[in-house]
Amino acid sequence: MTVPPDTAVRPWARAAVGRVPTPPAGPARRQRRPVTLIAAGCLVAALLALPLAFLLIEAVGSGTAQVAQLTFRGLTAQLLWNTVKLTVVVTALCAVIGTAAAWCVERTSLPGRRAWEVLIVVPLAIPDFVVSFGWSSLWTWVQGFRGAVVVLTLAVYPLVYLPVAASFRAADPGQEEVARSLGVGRARTFVRITLAQARGAILGGCLLVAMVMLAEYGAFEILGYQTFTTEIFSEFSLSFSVPAASALSLVLVLLGLIVLAGEGLARGKGKVSRSGPLAARKLAPHRLGKATVPVLAGFAALTALALGVPVGSAVYWIFEGGAHALAGVTLPTAAVTTAGYGVAAAALDTVLALPLALLAVRHSGRAHHLLERSTYLVLAMPGVVAAFALSYFTEHYLGGIGYQSAPLLILCYAIMFFPLALVGVKASLARAPVSLDEVARSLGQRRLAVLVRVTLRLAAPGLAAAFCLVFLSVVTELTATLLLIPTGAQTLATQFWAYESNLSYGQAAPFALAMIVIAAVPSYVLGRFFNRSAQAERMIIT
């Protein structure tokens, strides 16, 4: 079976990618078309397209006139402004903070680097809505736009820090040395060489931040800040208004496409190539000198704000909160349920990501690239859309089989967080040299055996990173879980939410701490992986 380039992907995916790299002219060696991989990849892409398919079905079902009326109303403009304003400001702040912190840790004589490396990343383990709970439950000024900027920046800057730090670590130090030796000043060298080398990583991090901002719900709900996603959630829950929610979701998808396309365009311009092999040679760190104290103070402040406030607030409420416990599930039960869902979804995603990652890394080509790229779109979709899509399809096509069951919820997680797994799996496969596969095959090993014994083994650390990233996201997922969770079950996030929305802060706090603890383990693993990753720039979507 062959897949013609333009039927394998939807037209919007092409729009997302913008410029498409042309396949290398004349492969050096005839390669068999990887039919199984392509079939598997198409299946996965089809699965990932379910939420969009659902939105289109709903939109078509309610008629163009109604969709237009629901889309072009006063509220849409307001939501658009709210969403875009916040996304731009937070992404910019994260880019600055993440890059500055990464440069200080990787390239300067900052005292206590090893400790900062961990402390700077740990906030990634704190769910965004726990951060906003922490801030807004203590201070009334933390709400609206101002609150959202503060809280979300502190919650998501590690998404920029991680890839940028890895990129600084792996970058070719020779270029800076050459620039300096040619008489280029420090500042110009920093901008022209250092930042340029990290450009891909910075953009990749910004892309993740922007996508998170588009899809975030819980944090904004707590802060009383209205974005597309909060409104989509209320439309889905209020007033039997699935068409209105779908219309708004389509606008959000469009925003996601614009972000993806923008990132693709920005990335396409100018590239810094590196010469020679990946030498683990290190530059002598820049001396901070008199700046040491202010920089240290900056790091301490960042840690206090991003880590100290949410954790401190949770601890405070445990001691200060009221005492009306719900009869709901206990903390250990919720923790086990949450971890179970997380492990299952992470394992499923790591497996699902393999075919597309293999296609992208080993058989690069226009169609494969688009196929892979199309799957990133789910990141911009609120979880509630994926959840509604799955209940819709099970109700209409499977006679309700699996409805409100754990496997369906796990499948929903797998769809929502697939791009995170893909990023990690791709990067790790890129690290496993294809020549080793070829050697193995020349020694008579079968394809599947080669995949399992050679490729996957070499890619193991990256697979673990992909697994952790998905696990982390599942632990803190809220909106899809509320819809699809089996009757009677609770995750840490849903139980936290039940308490928090009843103002039972004292009962909510232990669940917040449990989420932080559970998520801290994979975050630490992730941090290690990014630090070690030699080909950092390939980590993020390329």
Add this chain to the structure above:
Amino acid sequence: MGATAVMVLAASALAACGGAASGAGTSITLYSGQHEQTTDALVAGFEKATGITVNVRSDDEDTLADGIVSEGSRSPADVIYTENSQVLEYLQGKGLLAHVDAAALARTPARYNSPQGDWLGVSARVSVLIYNPSLIAADQLPTSVLELADPKYAGKLAIAPQETDFQPIVTAVARADGQAAALRWLSAIKANAGPHNYPDNETIADEVNRGTVAFGIVNQYYWYRMRAEIGAANVHSKIAYFAAGDPGYVVDVSGAAVLKSSAHQAAAQKFLAYLVSPQAQEIIANPAKSISFEYPIASGVTTQAGETPLAQLRPYPISVAELGTGTTAIDLMRQAGLL
């Protein structure tokens, strides 16, 4: 090849694990939009009294109702219990509800039940103003909900238009003054509320109490619930009633219904009957048991929460049928840009 094999395995695992748990006649599934503490207390009482197990699914009541509609005849739910009558009216209009046993309906005043007899009123609440005396004096508060449109309240008012509780007020205003006036009124209060347009009533109560905003419209029990959660020492707000008969002064009814599709009709009806039994109504009446602070409505039971008794309230005269499904209110709020 490996990946496909695993996916096929995963798919078959999904199929195998499907199917919701359904008990053998001794268990029912309850979709509950009520506050979890209240539901928990009532369910515990019912299970103890009857030995029937209740699986509770708690979520927003509109989400649950939408779920029931799309689940159709396959709905896992036997009973739905909501905070507001509109959702029940909506399901009744779709023909999804079974008749409630006459004996249960007879326990409560007819005006709190479905006129068609397809759902049962369980408890009631009333809309009030919550205000922070350090930001606005009691005599500066509006006595009519229509005055909320006055520009002098700009930046002082908090609303939660996405809450189902807000719809009855809009419906009442539209009924009293007509839809055009209601729309102008909504546009004006949207402007007055500005950034204090909150996702829910708990947030209004919390923000008024903390002094972020001067006053807001909530149902009375949110103030009492907040006081129970944070302790009387931390309460810096009060509640005030509108003038007698004002369209802002509306009684909302929380109710329950049995689904036509339920395979456990007898057990489900038993649950409804329990909700209006003296034991259950006492649980609702007693804040120490349920933190409900809603008004019990079965005859012979009165609230022990120290609030103005239901019988002494002078609300706007509007029936549950007139409150309807709330679609008119939602349309008006859409036009005003509140939704």
